[in-house]
Amino acid sequence: LAKTTQPxxxxxxxxxxxxxxxxxxxxxxxxxxxxxxxxxxxxxxxxIQGYKTKVTNEVASLFIPADRKSSTLSLPRVSxxxxxxxxxxxxxxxxxxxxxxxxxxxxxxx
Amino acid sequence: GAVVSQHPSWVICKSGTSVKIECRSLDFxxxxxxxxxxxxxxxxxxxxxxxxxxxxxxxxxxxKDKFLINHASLTLSTLTVTxxxxxxxxxxxxxxxxxxxASYEQYFGPGTRLTVT
Numbered sequence: 001l002a003k004t005t006q007p008x009x010x011x012x013x014x015x016x017x018x019x020x021x022x023x024x025x026x027x028x029x030x031x032x033x034x035x036x037x038x039x040x041x042x043x044x045x046x047x048i049q050g051y052k053t054k055v056t057n058e059v060a061s062l063f064i065p066a067d068r069k070s071s072t073l074s075l076p077r078v079s080x081x082x083x084x085x086x087x088x089x090x091x092x093x094x095x096x097x098x099x100x101x102x103x104x105x106x107x108x109x110x
Numbered sequence: 111g112a113v114v115s116q117h118p119s120w121v122i123c124k125s126g127t128s129v130k131i132e133c134r135s136l137d138f139x140x141x142x143x144x145x146x147x148x149x150x151x152x153x154x155x156x157x158x159x160x161x162x163x164x165x166x167x168x169x170x171x172x173x174k175d176k177f178l179i180n181h182a183s184l185t186l187s188t189l190t191v192t193x194x195x196x197x198x199x200x201x202x203x204x205x206x207x208x209x210x211x212a213s214y215e216q217y218f219g220p221g222t223r224l225t226v227t
Contacts, residue, residue: 034215043114043203043218044154087153095159095167096207097144098216102153 002027002090009105018075020104022088025069031091033064033071038085038103047086048073075106083108112138114206116219123194123226130190131222133204139184140206144216145177148201160187184209194226 002024012018032051036044050062061074087103113136123129141162146154158179159167166179178190203221
């Protein structure tokens with residue numbers, strides 16, 4: 001399973017676009033890249049998933065370069081409620097489980 | 111969307127007692143459910159994989175006799191913390207995959223806060 005590297009924390013202001021980049025140099029050919037969001041004392045929530053190029057949904061966009069060794073989660077016009085920890089997860093474990101890294105703690109300020 | 115519930119949402123128990131936590135998939139069937147543990151300011155750590163109708167698979171370092179997992183139906187898995195001690199105090203989260211879907215998306219429960227006094 002590919003090891004991930006993300007910034008430990010990021011600060012932003014309301015209304016700004018936030019980009020969180022995750023590196024996963026050893027991602028396997030068949031692995032999808034999934035991002036989850038977690039608020040304090042809550043279970044993680046699925047944000048977006050992709051394999052290559054760009055994926056967009058109502059919440060975020062996910063950019064994946066051709067070599068797939070990294071991915072960038074883009075949150076447009078963040079609000080205070082986007083303050084959370086964001087996890088990048090390439091692929092799954094042998095049981096289909098998710099392997100969580102340290103994640104990125106995003107703090108959005110007014 | 112798919113919903114996973116956990117009960118209770120929080121529990122306080124005395125050292126030496128046992129606590130059962132339930133994880134239910136409300137609108138889908140889950141052959142496999144996962145149990146995670148999260149300590150303050152840390153990431154989620156997988157404890158075990160729960161398979162319907164068979165024994166759970168535990169991660170290295172997790173005591174199977176202390177953390178009893180039962181997956182008796184396609185919508186319910188339970189985690190029992192036996193002879194709980196203060197060091198077992200943590201946030202326990204379950205997740206499930208919809209076996210009817212081809213995607214890798216997992217649905218997480220809201221978590222259970224366990225405090226052992």
